[in-house]
Amino acid sequence: MDHHQSLLARLAQPADSRIVLLVLDGVGDLRTAEQPKTALEVAQTPNLDALAGRSALGRITPVATGITPGSGPGHLALFGYDPSQPEADIGRGVLEALGLGLKIRPGDVAVRGNFATRDDAGNLTDRRAGRPSTEECRRICAQLQAALAAEAPAGIDVQVEPGEGHRFVLVLRGEGLSPELADTDPQKTGVPVLPLRPLRGGEDPAIQSTIARLEPALATLRRALTAEPRANELLLRGFSGLPALPQWQALYKVHGGAFAGYPLYRGVAAACGLEVVPCGKKFADLVAEATRRWQDFDYLFLHVKQTDQAGEDGDLDAKVAVLEEVDRGLPALLECLDPDRDVLAITGDHSTPVPMKAHSWHPVPLLVAGPRCYRDDTTAFTEEHATRGHLGTFPARELMGLLLANAGRLKKFGA
């Protein structure tokens, strides 16, 4: 826990108020010679603009000046963690597992898997097994789980959980397992799958013991795949354990709910101690589910992915369309909020400017609405208004404190 976070933990107090964080993934955009207006400037967003008129605007710097975050670090910062600290380095296996809603305990090892195709010589011909349907994936995973139940590998409990398409997750449980194993995915075809081996070399007995126990289990899984025409091999990546992140309930004294349509964001939220609420991918789905579960949480995190996808595609029209869809859905969310008590923040985890077709380091617009906000002169939710707003520009990982404060959930510091 860093200094800033431990200060928040000292001051956090319960209150009868709610915080809603609406993340429009990659919302920040650029004005360039070719694109003279940003997506937020092009979009017709009367509800957002009216809200901006009675809110405070500002900007957040995702990680640090010039640093372009991935989605994991971007969200960890929004959740109040310093993503550049080693303990915030969440492995991809555990992220995927948490995203699927699996309960991962300290000591468990989670691994991402791909079903793949190999030829008679043992060389990979398709690293995604011809992209099976999710339903097909579920069938194969059930078959694998049955094979493990029949043979029960010694000293290790292996759980196989289907993901989407060719993806699945293995959760390994047992005494003294180590996540320090290298990927078995060779990342190309024409070669065989790689053997289980230590990530960084060395003779750590826990690593050797993990390999010794996992190898027979993998052999069982492979035997259960021999009859499959395409998914006759499996590739493993991102062996990882549960990160030692301090949990929200203890840190901030809030019970958080995560409303996200995509596994990665669910995973990051779960790693911080939020409860993942399964819901659809569209903004209206998130709002409907959040409305339904309103009484269950102090803090509701809603994640809209499509702004980022449109930015990555370099598709200004698509990004504008998503923003206008959010704008249309906003009144339903605002109706739930108690204007005398609750706090709504709208921002992104990073910018994904259409002209760059990629995540970027540029500061992200932020809107905070609540009874204790300064009503500044801004009248639209755009980069330009946000630059001039009362909240100024500050590191994303300080947003958590600002929201707790606005919700009356931080005590005074010192006498």
Add this chain to the structure above:
Amino acid sequence: MDHHQSLLARLAQPADSRIVLLVLDGVGDLRTAEQPKTALEVAQTPNLDALAGRSALGRITPVATGITPGSGPGHLALFGYDPSQPEADIGRGVLEALGLGLKIRPGDVAVRGNFATRDDAGNLTDRRAGRPSTEECRRICAQLQAALAAEAPAGIDVQVEPGEGHRFVLVLRGEGLSPELADTDPQKTGVPVLPLRPLRGGEDPAIQSTIARLEPALATLRRALTAEPRANELLLRGFSGLPALPQWQALYKVHGGAFAGYPLYRGVAAACGLEVVPCGKKFADLVAEATRRWQDFDYLFLHVKQTDQAGEDGDLDAKVAVLEEVDRGLPALLECLDPDRDVLAITGDHSTPVPMKAHSWHPVPLLVAGPRCYRDDTTAFTEEHATRGHLGTFPARELMGLLLANAGRLKKFGA
């Protein structure tokens, strides 16, 4: 290496792009009751203003709020180092030596020297020996070097290098030398030169051994000066070794070139691993040399000193004249830049407000032009526009990351 810099080092990647950092030393200025416009506001700078119109503006804080930096810390921050860390404390001897283009190795000790005049009683009468010409300085230094060659002091190799006027540099080389020696310059006349002695007291054998070896060499030098009518004494200051600064090539994966007319700035750049390119003192000289060596570097640092000098003199007209000279020379520099790839930053290492006649802590205007910049609403390179710009106000030592990012030279952080 601090946390921020190690993050940059993890993410830095080579790219086919150039970064140009144009430092207008002390460019930031003040509006006061007596001086209602800053130098940047008074100056007629059509080229800078047009560039501001298609760039992002902001401000940098040199070291920290309220801290007035010297030129060394000011530039170290621009180069991405935290100047308040002990390893960034570059001794003046080594700075002077590097500025003269000398190769200083780890273990060497560099010292700044003044030629001085003493009377028959051994008391100093002029600490600058009547300010000899640089040519005269060269002659005397050659004479000293010849005397050392003839007598060859034991266990220490002493190199005498002329500077400007009464200044020279000694470079000491030998096994186990210590730079922990106090200045022999008493900083006043009417008293004798001070003896060699430890900087902080104590009985460190390396210090004692350095003194024991340097004393006979100094005696040789003094004997070689006895016939000089004015330069018959020498004063030593700033004993120092090479600082352990991480070098640019390893840190940022760029090959930097320093185009500066003055030794101190060359010295700081060399200490960070930039290659010093000898060139004249005027902006046109810097641009001419930078243009000639364009292909040799990924990063070109151009240093204009005269803005600071005019500020120190409290001469608004002179400061304005330098800014207008830079503005006239700007098109020649812009012509070299590839607008689809390269990045140009214009800023200062600190403010030197005319009304203060001194360095100050005030934030310094910053302009960044490049293909990934947000084209904000600013239309002139002034303090006022910079305050409203899209880049915001941030610590100078984060500028390096911002420029690397804009040049496509930083990988994404995390997945």
